[in-house]
Amino acid sequence: xxxxxxxxxxxxxxxxxxxxxxxxxxxxxxxxxxxxxxxxxxxxxxxxxxxxxxxxxxxxxxxxxxxxxxxxxxxxxxxxxxxxxxxxxxxxxxxxxxxxxxxxxxxxxxxxxxxxxxxxxxxxxxxxxxxxxxxxxxxxxxxxxxxxxxxxxxxxxxxxxxxxxxxxxxxxxxxxxxxxxxxxxxxxxxxx
Amino acid sequence: xxxxxxxxxxxxxxxxxxxxxxxxxxxxxxxxxxxxxxxxxxxxxxxxxxxxxxxxxxxxxxxxxxxxxxxxxxxxxxxxxxxxxxxxxxxxxxxxxxxxxxxxxxxxxxxxxxxxxxxxxxxxxxxxxxxxxxxxxxxxxxxxxxxxxxxxxxxxxxxxxxxxx
Numbered sequence: 001x002x003x004x005x006x007x008x009x010x011x012x013x014x015x016x017x018x019x020x021x022x023x024x025x026x027x028x029x030x031x032x033x034x035x036x037x038x039x040x041x042x043x044x045x046x047x048x049x050x051x052x053x054x055x056x057x058x059x060x061x062x063x064x065x066x067x068x069x070x071x072x073x074x075x076x077x078x079x080x081x082x083x084x085x086x087x088x089x090x091x092x093x094x095x096x097x098x099x100x101x102x103x104x105x106x107x108x109x110x111x112x113x114x115x116x117x118x119x120x121x122x123x124x125x126x127x128x129x130x131x132x133x134x135x136x137x138x139x140x141x142x143x144x145x146x147x148x149x150x151x152x153x154x155x156x157x158x159x160x161x162x163x164x165x166x167x168x169x170x171x172x173x174x175x176x177x178x179x180x181x182x183x184x185x186x187x188x189x190x191x192x
Numbered sequence: 193x194x195x196x197x198x199x200x201x202x203x204x205x206x207x208x209x210x211x212x213x214x215x216x217x218x219x220x221x222x223x224x225x226x227x228x229x230x231x232x233x234x235x236x237x238x239x240x241x242x243x244x245x246x247x248x249x250x251x252x253x254x255x256x257x258x259x260x261x262x263x264x265x266x267x268x269x270x271x272x273x274x275x276x277x278x279x280x281x282x283x284x285x286x287x288x289x290x291x292x293x294x295x296x297x298x299x300x301x302x303x304x305x306x307x308x309x310x311x312x313x314x315x316x317x318x319x320x321x322x323x324x325x326x327x328x329x330x331x332x333x334x335x336x337x338x339x340x341x342x343x344x345x346x347x348x349x350x351x352x353x354x355x356x357x
Contacts, residue, residue, distance in 0.1 A: 067253045
């Protein structure tokens with residue numbers, strides 16, 4: 001039994017709450033359901049939807065953040081993705097990009113492939129990030145805490161990680177509609 | 193032998209303005225020069241470096257990733273399911289360990305299969321030589337701009353000055 005089970009919100013609800021607070025920030029969204037859900041909630045040209053290369057969301061975002069130091073870059077990541085590219089937490093912690101906000105929707109499963117468990121139930125990823133050198137890290141569950149902490153991180157120098165415990169519920173969202181080269185082009189134009 | 197600073201300058205002259213990667217001894221001189229110029233972002237894995245380069249490209253940079261050829265194996269999925277399908281080019285500066293079967297055991301297989309591997313992956317490549325260096329770099333820039341795919345420049349031992357010549 002998961003200790004935090006009970007009143008958790010879905011990832012889509014949490015994501016929608018955060019998207020309300022975003023305007024023209026570049027947002028890198030990890031592959032699988034998170035990209036599909038983000039597209040359904042609000043399809044913005046500043047979204048980079050990943051459809052493959054699992055584990056790379058933070059590294060892609062880091063490249064954007066380093067190249068555009070005046071733009072705040074947001075990553076919508078998952079626990080499976082972070083675990084797969086965990087070395088990148090160290091790269092980010094060492095480089096300390098101030099304009100980097102790493103949101104991790106942690107549902108403790110590989111949702112897109114059938115809810116096989118990850119190991120984030122016993123590995124607190126925000127503590128790994130803190131140890132690696134992230135400046136701000138928070139772990140939240142309730143919607144009001146999520147909104148409060150995210151607003152706070154938008155005002156602070158990062159790198160920051162906001163880990164959001166979410167339930168396993170998935171929105172009925174179709175595949176990412178744009179062709180990948182068009183996602184690249186649209187995103188490039190939007191963040192110029 | 194090409195001096196490391198001349199090689200780095202030549203890359204900057206063709207427009208490369210974002211450098212990341214994972215070290216190799218053959219690339220040691222180049223990386224030392226990049227670090228001296230404070231333009232090198234060290235990565236912990238080659239696939240991370242490739243993904244970081246993809247982000248930098250989308251933010252307007254012309255990225256180069258330095259790696260040992262073993263890193264091609266590590267980067268394979270990122271090159272396929274990020275760069276290739278999203279049309280995100282990057283310049284791969286790859287050291288050719290295990291060339292002609294003369295190297296430590298861990299380099300021999302990749303050293304032998306690297307060229308057919310690159311062909312199979314549809315990654316255009318050239319091997320840098322001192323004689324053809326100007327053309328090689330011109331080809332690198334043109335292929336990057338025209339084809340919008342990852343393009344590799346292979347560096348064999350002794351062509352660019354290393355840390356311990």
